[in-house]
Every structure is written in structure tokens, then in C-alpha cells.
Amino acid sequence: MAANIQDVVMLVGDSLTQQGWDKGGFAQLLAEMYVRKLDVINRGLGGYQTDWAIPICEQIFAKQHEQHHVPQVKLLTIWYGANDAAPAPSPQHVPIDRYKTNLSHIIQMVKSPTSAYYSPETRIILITPPPVNTKQWDRPDSPRVFETTRSYAEAVKEVGEKENVPVADVWTKIFDAAGKSEEACEKYLSDGLHLTSDGYNIVFQAVMDIVERVYPELDPTWEAHAKMQTVFVPWDQVNVQNPRSSLMKRKAQF
Amino acid sequence: MAANIQDVVMLVGDSLTQQGWDKGGFAQLLAEMYVRKLDVINRGLGGYQTDWAIPICEQIFAKQHEQHHVPQVKLLTIWYGANDAAPAPSPQHVPIDRYKTNLSHIIQMVKSPTSAYYSPETRIILITPPPVNTKQWDRPDSPRVFETTRSYAEAVKEVGEKENVPVADVWTKIFDAAGKSEEACEKYLSDGLHLTSDGYNIVFQAVMDIVERVYPELDPTWEAHAKMQTVFVPWDQVNVQNPRSSLMKRKAQF
Numbered sequence: 001m002a003a004n005i006q007d008v009v010m011l012v013g014d015s016l017t018q019q020g021w022d023k024g025g026f027a028q029l030l031a032e033m034y035v036r037k038l039d040v041i042n043r044g045l046g047g048y049q050t051d052w053a054i055p056i057c058e059q060i061f062a063k064q065h066e067q068h069h070v071p072q073v074k075l076l077t078i079w080y081g082a083n084d085a086a087p088a089p090s091p092q093h094v095p096i097d098r099y100k101t102n103l104s105h106i107i108q109m110v111k112s113p114t115s116a117y118y119s120p121e122t123r124i125i126l127i128t129p130p131p132v133n134t135k136q137w138d139r140p141d142s143p144r145v146f147e148t149t150r151s152y153a154e155a156v157k158e159v160g161e162k163e164n165v166p167v168a169d170v171w172t173k174i175f176d177a178a179g180k181s182e183e184a185c186e187k188y189l190s191d192g193l194h195l196t197s198d199g200y201n202i203v204f205q206a207v208m209d210i211v212e213r214v215y216p217e218l219d220p221t222w223e224a225h226a227k228m229q230t231v232f233v234p235w236d237q238v239n240v241q242n243p244r245s246s247l248m249k250r251k252a253q254f
Numbered sequence: 255m256a257a258n259i260q261d262v263v264m265l266v267g268d269s270l271t272q273q274g275w276d277k278g279g280f281a282q283l284l285a286e287m288y289v290r291k292l293d294v295i296n297r298g299l300g301g302y303q304t305d306w307a308i309p310i311c312e313q314i315f316a317k318q319h320e321q322h323h324v325p326q327v328k329l330l331t332i333w334y335g336a337n338d339a340a341p342a343p344s345p346q347h348v349p350i351d352r353y354k355t356n357l358s359h360i361i362q363m364v365k366s367p368t369s370a371y372y373s374p375e376t377r378i379i380l381i382t383p384p385p386v387n388t389k390q391w392d393r394p395d396s397p398r399v400f401e402t403t404r405s406y407a408e409a410v411k412e413v414g415e416k417e418n419v420p421v422a423d424v425w426t427k428i429f430d431a432a433g434k435s436e437e438a439c440e441k442y443l444s445d446g447l448h449l450t451s452d453g454y455n456i457v458f459q460a461v462m463d464i465v466e467r468v469y470p471e472l473d474p475t476w477e478a479h480a481k482m483q484t485v486f487v488p489w490d491q492v493n494v495q496n497p498r499s500s501l502m503k504r505k506a507q508f
Binding site for chain 2: 002003004005008010018021022023024027028031032035036039041042043044045046047048051052055056059060061062063066069070071072073083091092197232234235236238240243244247248249
């Protein structure tokens with residue numbers, strides 16, 4: 001019995017997305033930023049990689065004939081790779097060429113006019129996996145390799161170029177913030193693979209930079225030339241004599 | 255193009271609910287707790303009171319004929335009073351008897367079989383407004399009175415009893431935690447009216463206590479007798495030979 005009131009920001013990915021609801025996580029920061037304008041829907045699935053993401057996306061994206069009844073996804077972040085980059089024979093491993101094909105496939109599900117999931121109003125941001133700090137990552141049963149994850153991050157940038165989708169290059173931003181030292185990435189990584197709130201803050205800033213630069217119609221900030229408004233009016237704009245007239249929902253985007 | 259995958263926890267209220275998306279806020283804590291099981295939908299509107307909440311609820315609750323297409327609200331928190339308790343002639347003021355009637359009205363919208371918004375699967379929790387620390391609240395244009403807010407908190411408990419809805423008595427829990435000292439409430443109140451993360455933690459615990467005690471079917475914790483599961487399987491349960499077969503969404507509730 002939840003009516004469709006706000007359109008959404010949807011986050012798809014692995015544990016880095018799933019943990020985005022933690023204090024200081026990028027889902028929490030986005031939800032705080034877009035409150036009363038867009039809902040944030042977290043579809044991060046810990047441990048998943050892009051082979052498994054495709055059947056998931058076929059379920060979490062609405063088909064065209066369903067889109068009339070559901071919130072529009074105004075902004076979609078796609079953030080895989082931390083598990084695809086696990087070396088074979090891990091079941092999480094996805095070879096880099098198939099990883100790129102899978103990312104393109106997910107993007108084309110949304111962008112291709114011939115796709116059952118075609119959604120032209122959805123703005124997409126790709127996110128690169130962060131660097132791994134192999135000195136910190138203490139899971140010999142599930143190893144990671146610094147240079148391998150770096151190459152998966154590079155692959156995301158290639159996909160972004162090919163598909164004309166902006167990329168939040170979290171790998172480079174975190175590595176640069178750490179002075180290009182794998183061990184100094186510790187400030188941004190809780191266990192060598194997952195992010196601290198400092199790490200998530202870099203993700204959040206990278207996403208919001210792209211929104212400002214590439215998708216300014218989704219800029220939620222209160223500026224002189226605001227592009228978005230709250231769905232229900234600020235309380236001091238309620239018509240006190242005739243409240244009901246002023247309490248009808250509005251479009252969040254001008 | 256966001257398909258309906260997870261049912262929801264809906265939070266209705268004023269700024270105390272709206273700010274629930276802040277780090278350590280009760281919306282953030284609930285979203286973290288219910289990740290992959292239920293989405294959290296924040297419908298807190300800063301400055302609003304229960305007169306204005308009714309036309310809002312008429313829009314954010316789905317009518318019966320719409321319910322087939324939208325997520326079910328499994329858990330609904332109703333948290334007003336911080337503004338209703340503003341003394342007249344503030345436009346935010348709602349007399350205490352009407353405040354009680356309004357809360358009952360919102361509950362009956364959901365619980366009454368004759369209501370257009372009837373939703374028998376929705377579990378409701380009422381929340382009392384927290385104490386105000388008038389020594390800390392520095393808004394002479396928008397005063398609050400300690401004893402008045404206390405009486406509005408008492409009124410919520412009366413409504414809960416009348417409507418048979420459990421009450422998270424945040425007023426008492428915070429006042430007790432502060433050793434029954436208005437000034438010591440400062441630890442839980444950022445500005446005398448809104449909550450710190452310590453304050454929100456009390457709210458979150460009070461809500462989860464009710465879930466465990468009254469609505470155990472919505473207990474999201476991983477216990478031996480777990481009542482809920484993730485909508486998509488944990489990654490180590492994916493059938494590696496035939497992933498698609500194991501990646502179909504499931505009901506979050508057993």
C-alpha cells in the first residue's frame with residue numbers, strides 16, 4: 001500500500017553497494033541528499049559478479065509494459081568488479097572480456113530502444129571497483145590481486161567510453177588520495193576490499209560530481225537555479241486557511 | 255523502471271522522520287538492518303503536523319485498487335507531535351484532542367476494512383515525540399513548552415491503547431536515559447528538538463523491540479529460527495553450473 005510518490009535512484013552492484021546503507025555509506029549519503037525528492041533503492045548483492053547480475057537485472061528493472069505502474073529510475077549506478085576480479089578458479093571469477101560484455105549488456109538493457117527494459121529517462125553512472133590492499137585483505141580462501149583489480153577498473157573506463165556512459169573512477173580517486181600507495185589505501189578500506197566512510201565519501205563525491213557536470217537536471221542542491229524541488233511543499237508554504245489545496249504532490253523535477 | 259522486488263518499511267512523520275536518513279538516523283539504521291529484505295521509504299516532512307498529514311497520507315498510501323501494482327507496506331511508523339505541540343497561534347499548532355483524532359484517523363485509514371486504503375498486512379508502530387529541552391532550543395519565533403510536548407507524548411499512548419497499536423515511547427525512554435533531567439536530554443537532542451545519533455539509537459531500539467515482541471514475523475535478524483530471508487540468495491548458494499535457476503527472487507518472509 002505504498003503509492004508511487006517519488007521516482008528513484010537505483011544502486012546495483014555487489015557488497016560495496018549493499019554496505020552503502022551503513023553510516024556514511026554512499027546509499028545513506030544519497031538518501032540524505034535526495035530526501036523528499038527521490039527514493040534510494042539499494043540492489044547491492046554481496047559476493048555477486050556480472051554473470052549473476054544479468055538475471056538479477058532482468059528482475060529488478062521493470063519491463064516496458066510494467067513501467068506505467070512503477071517509479072522511474074532517474075539515476076542508476078552500476079558498480080561491479082570487486083568479485084569478477086577474483087582469480088580463477090573462484091566461482092566469483094569472470095574473465096575480463098566477459099566482464100566488459102556483461103557491463104555493456106546491462107547498460108544496453110536500459111539504453112537500447114529494442115530492449116524490453118528500455119528506459120530513456122534513466123541516467124547511468126558506471127563506478128570502477130576500488131583498489132584492493134592485499135596487505136590488509138586477510139582471506140586466503142578468497143584472494144585478490146592488486147594489478148588484476150586495477151585492470152578491471154580500467155575495463156570499466158573502456159566500457160564507459162564505448163557505451164557513452166560517464167564513469168566515477170573510484171579506483172583512481174582512492175589510489176590518488178592514498179598517495180599512490182597500496183598500503184595507504186587502508187584509510188579508505190576497512191578490510192582491504194570494502195570501504196570505510198572515508199572511502200564511501202570519495203564514491204559519493206564522484207557520483208555527485210557527475211550529476212552536476214553531466215546530469216544537472218538531477219542536481220538536488222538548493223541553489224539559485226535549483227533543478228529539483230521537494231515533492232510536497234516546505235511547511236511554511238502550506239496554505240494555512242486551505243491546507244489541502246497546497247498539499248498536492250508535485251513533480252520533483254522542474 | 256524499478257520493478258517491485260521488495261516490500262517496504264514506510265516512515266511517516268515530520269522533521270524527526272525526515273532527518274532519519276542522516277548518519278545514525280533511524281531510517282539509516284532500519285535500511286541497514288533490512289537490506290535485501292525490505293526497502294525503507296522515508297515520508298518524513300519537516301515542519302508538518304497531523305492536520306496536514308492526512309491529505310499527505312491520502313496520497314502516499316495506495317488505494318485498494320492500486321495495491322496490486324505496488325510494494326506492500328509491511329511496517330509503518332507514525333511519528334508526529336513535535337510540531338502539533340507548538341503553542342497557538344503557531345500555524346503548526348494542533349489542539350491535543352484533534353491531534354489524537356488525527357492519529358486515530360491515520361491508523362483507521364490502514365486498519366479499517368471500510369477504508370479505501372485498507373491494508374491488513376501492514377503492522378503499525380506509533381512513536382511519541384521526544385522531550386524538548388527548552389534550555390537548548392533557541393528559536394523564540396517557534397517556541398516549545400516542555401510540559402506541553404510531554405502531554406502530546408501521553409496522548410500518543412492513549413491513542414495506541416484505544417487503537418490497539420504498540421507505542422515506541424521515545425519520550426519516556428530518552429527522559430529516563432537522561433536521568434529525568436531536561437538539560438541532560440542534550441545528549442540526545444541536537445538543538446533541543448531534533449535528535450542526535452544517540453537519540454535516534456533509542457528510537458531504533460524501541461522500534462526493533464516492538465518488532466521482536468509484537469511483530470516477530472518481521473524480525474530481520476539472522477537467528478536459528480529466522481523469520482525472514484534475503485530476496486535473492488546469498489552468493490555462496492548460487493548454483494554455479496546453472497546460476498539462473500538459483501537467482502529467482504524469493505519472498506522475504508517465510
